């Protein structure tokens with residue numbers, strides 16, 4: 608079946624990340640973002656696509672900071688309360704009944720109960736007529752101990768990352784499952800050696 612080109616997210620599951628920011632006056636804001644991706648392995652950049660009328664965008668422009676909060680499927684009920692447009696002076700942690708997790712490197716707080724947090728500083732913005740790509744540099748990355756295991760693997764069966772599929776009338780929420788199939792990065796390279804392997808050893812969890 609052929610689909611209209613704009614229906615990309617009807618065939619591509621998207622992560623639902625909650626972006627938390629703080630306005631220059633200290634008002635806390637949260638918004639769900641599905642258009643988000645890391646920029647290549649092993650860089651520390653993350654890119655989000657944003658429409659132009661977003662408090663999130665204004666706050667990132669004003670403060671140069673944001674947190675990407677990765678949530679489990681139990682946060683599905685928090686998507687609409689944080690996606691509704693509220694005046695910029697309303698505290699969206701309070702509206703959504705969410706508690707903050709103080710950040711280590713930036714002022715904007717994260718969200719308690721998520722399974723991972725990326726504290727980001729604005730790196731670059733790419734602006735077009737009706738959207739902006741925001742690139743953030745991850746300055747502090749943290750994961751809940753109970754979902755992070757040996758070999759740097761996040762257990763998705765425990766974390767149950769919140770994701771969505773678009774459909775004609777709305778969003779269907781879903782998660783991912785571990786298939787139990789593993790391939791080393793080295794398998795992509797001629798001598799079976801991952802040129803970035805040393806970085807992962809140096810950065811391995813304690």
Ligand SMILES: Cc1cc2nc3c(=O)[nH]c(=O)nc-3n(C[C@H](O)[C@H](O)[C@H](O)COP(=O)(O)O)c2cc1C
Nearest residue numbers: 638639640641642656657658661662663690691692
């Ligand atoms: C599941 C989901 C994913 C979304 N993804 C994006 C996105 O990637 N980019 C965007 O600009 N808006 C996205 N939105 C819309 C914003 O979350 C929504 O407009 C929100 O009110 C923005 O809040 P803010 O003005 O406080 O930043 C998404 C909404 C939902 C429900």
